[in-house]
Amino acid sequence: MTPALDLLLTTAGGANGHHRHVNGHNGVNGLKKRVDGFGTRAVHVGSEPDPSTGAVIPAISLSTTYRQESIGVHKGYEYSRAGNPNRNALEATLASLEAGGAYGLAFASGSSTTATVLQSLGPNAHVVSVNDVYGGTFRYIRRVAAENQGLEATFLDLENATDEEIVASFRDNTKLIWIESPTNPTLRLIDIKRVANLAHSHPSRPLVLVDNTFLSPFYSSPLLLGADIVLHSLTKYINGHSDVVMGALILPESNADIAQKLRFLQNAIGAVPSAYDSWLAQRGAKTLHLRMKQHGLNALAVARALESASGVEEVIYPGLPGKTASSKRKNELAWRSLSAHARKFIGAEEGDRPPAEGFPFSGMVSFRIRGGQTEADRFLTSTRLFTLAESLGGVESLAEHPAQMTHASIPPAERALLGIGDNLIRLSVGIEEQDDLIEDILQAISNATGL
Ligand SMILES: Cc1ncc(COP(=O)(O)O)c(C=O)c1O
Structure with missing residues (x-):
C-alpha cells in the first residue's frame, strides 16, 4: 500500500459507511496518523492506480447503476446519485486537502452547496452572515430560504463589529454563522478564530461555516481555526481551469453527525456533479x-x-x-x-x-x-x-x-x-x-x- 493510500484511508468515505472506499479499494486498515505534505496529497489522495486495470489515471465511470450480486451485496455503489467512483475520489481528495477535514461532499455548483446547507437548518432558523456575502448566497437567503423555510437572517460587518455586537446578534434560534473571508469584491477579512470562539461559547451554539473559495485550502485552513464546515465553489481555484461548475463541503471528524445529515440531503435533493466534472475537478486539484x-x-x-x-x-x-x-x-x-x-x-x-x-x-x-x-x-x-x-x-x-x-x-x-x-x-x-x-x-x- 502506498503512503498516499494510507492517508486516503484516513480521510476517504464521508458520513455514509457505504462509501468508505475509493476506486474500488475496500476496507479501512486502521486509522494511520501519517500525513504527507499538501502537494503530495493533492497528487495522490483519491487517485490510486485502478487495481483492476492498473490505469494510473482513474477511468470516468459513466454508469448510473451498479450490479448487485444478491440484494444489497455490491462493491459499495448502487446508484450514481448516491455515490459514484469519480465523485467519491474527488471528495476524498478535498477532505484531505482542507486541513482538519474528514468528510468531503461534492455538489453540482457552489450555489447548490449553499442551498443544501441552508435547507439542513430546517424551518424558522436564524443565520448571522457577513454583510457583503457572495450575491448568490444573499439571494438564496433572502429570496428562497426566507420565503420557503422562514429563515431569518442578520447581515453584520463581521470585520469591524465588536465582540459585544456579534454576540448581541445571536438569538435562541441562531443555528449558523456564515463567514466568507476575504469578502468579494472589497476583500474584507474576518477573524475566523474570534467569531468561532464567540459562537461556540454562546448557549445557542451555532455552527460556523466558512466559504473558503477565495483563499482555497492552500492559503487558509478554517477548520483548524474553529470552523465547523468549509464550503468551496470548486468552479474557482480548486478546479482552476474555468471549465467546471461545482461546489463542495468539508467537515471535521468531530462533525460526523452533521456530515451524515448533509450526505443524506446530497442524495435526497440530488444536486450532484457528473462523473466527468468530478474527474476534471480532481485533475485540476492535483496542481x-x-x-x-x-x-x-x-x-x-x-x-x-x-x-x-x-x-x-x-x-x-x-x-x-x-x-x-x-x-x-x-x-x-x-x-x-x-x-x-x-x-x-x-x-x-x-x-x-x-x-x-x-x-x-x-x-x-x-x-x-x-x-x-x-x-x-x-x-x-x-x-x-x-x-x-x-x-x-x-x-x-x-x-x-x-x-x-x-x-x-x-x-x-x-x-x-x-x-x-x-x-x-x-x-x-x-x-x-x-x-x-x-x-x-x-x-x-x-x-x-x-x-
Ligand atoms: C465566494 C463564492 N461562493 C460561492 C459561489 C457560488 O459558486 P458557483 O458559481 O459555483 O455556484 C461563488 C461564485 O462566484 C463565490 O464567489
Whole structure:
C-alpha cells in the first residue's frame, strides 16, 4: 500500500459507511496518523492506480447503476446519485486537502452547496452572515430560504463589529454563522478564530461555516481555526481551469453527525456533479498548490505595481500592509491566519512579523482607479492579457467591474455603503509571466487615466 493510500484511508468515505472506499479499494486498515505534505496529497489522495486495470489515471465511470450480486451485496455503489467512483475520489481528495477535514461532499455548483446547507437548518432558523456575502448566497437567503423555510437572517460587518455586537446578534434560534473571508469584491477579512470562539461559547451554539473559495485550502485552513464546515465553489481555484461548475463541503471528524445529515440531503435533493466534472475537478486539484503559489506571487507583484502607479487611488490586497491603520490591521490578521503550508511556502518562522514588502495571499486584488466609471471602463477595454469577464480562480487573468457586473443587482445606496464604487476594479490574477501581467496593467492604467 502506498503512503498516499494510507492517508486516503484516513480521510476517504464521508458520513455514509457505504462509501468508505475509493476506486474500488475496500476496507479501512486502521486509522494511520501519517500525513504527507499538501502537494503530495493533492497528487495522490483519491487517485490510486485502478487495481483492476492498473490505469494510473482513474477511468470516468459513466454508469448510473451498479450490479448487485444478491440484494444489497455490491462493491459499495448502487446508484450514481448516491455515490459514484469519480465523485467519491474527488471528495476524498478535498477532505484531505482542507486541513482538519474528514468528510468531503461534492455538489453540482457552489450555489447548490449553499442551498443544501441552508435547507439542513430546517424551518424558522436564524443565520448571522457577513454583510457583503457572495450575491448568490444573499439571494438564496433572502429570496428562497426566507420565503420557503422562514429563515431569518442578520447581515453584520463581521470585520469591524465588536465582540459585544456579534454576540448581541445571536438569538435562541441562531443555528449558523456564515463567514466568507476575504469578502468579494472589497476583500474584507474576518477573524475566523474570534467569531468561532464567540459562537461556540454562546448557549445557542451555532455552527460556523466558512466559504473558503477565495483563499482555497492552500492559503487558509478554517477548520483548524474553529470552523465547523468549509464550503468551496470548486468552479474557482480548486478546479482552476474555468471549465467546471461545482461546489463542495468539508467537515471535521468531530462533525460526523452533521456530515451524515448533509450526505443524506446530497442524495435526497440530488444536486450532484457528473462523473466527468468530478474527474476534471480532481485533475485540476492535483496542481492546486503550484497554481496557488504562482497566483499569490503574481497577485502580490501586481498589487505592488498598482500601489506605485499614479493613476491608482487605492489598492486592496490583504497580503500588503497598505497605507491606513485598517489595511495594516487586515495585513496582520492575514499573516496570523495563514495555513501551515502557506507559511512554509513563504518561509515564515514562528514569531515573525509580516514582511513590510508584503506576502502572497491568493490571487484576488481589487483597486480604485483615479477617476470614475469612464476611467474604469477604459481600463477594462485596454488590457491585453486580463480578459474582461466575471468569475475568478482560473489560470488566466481576468478583470471585472463589480458595480456593473458581479454586484449590479445590489441597489446603488447599499453598494456605496459596502465600498463598491464606480472606480472599483476587481482582478483575478492568473499564473502567466509576472512581467507580462505588470506591463499589461500599467499600460492600461496609463491609457485609462493619462497618468
Ligand atoms: C465566494 C463564492 N461562493 C460561492 C459561489 C457560488 O459558486 P458557483 O458559481 O459555483 O455556484 C461563488 C461564485 O462566484 C463565490 O464567489
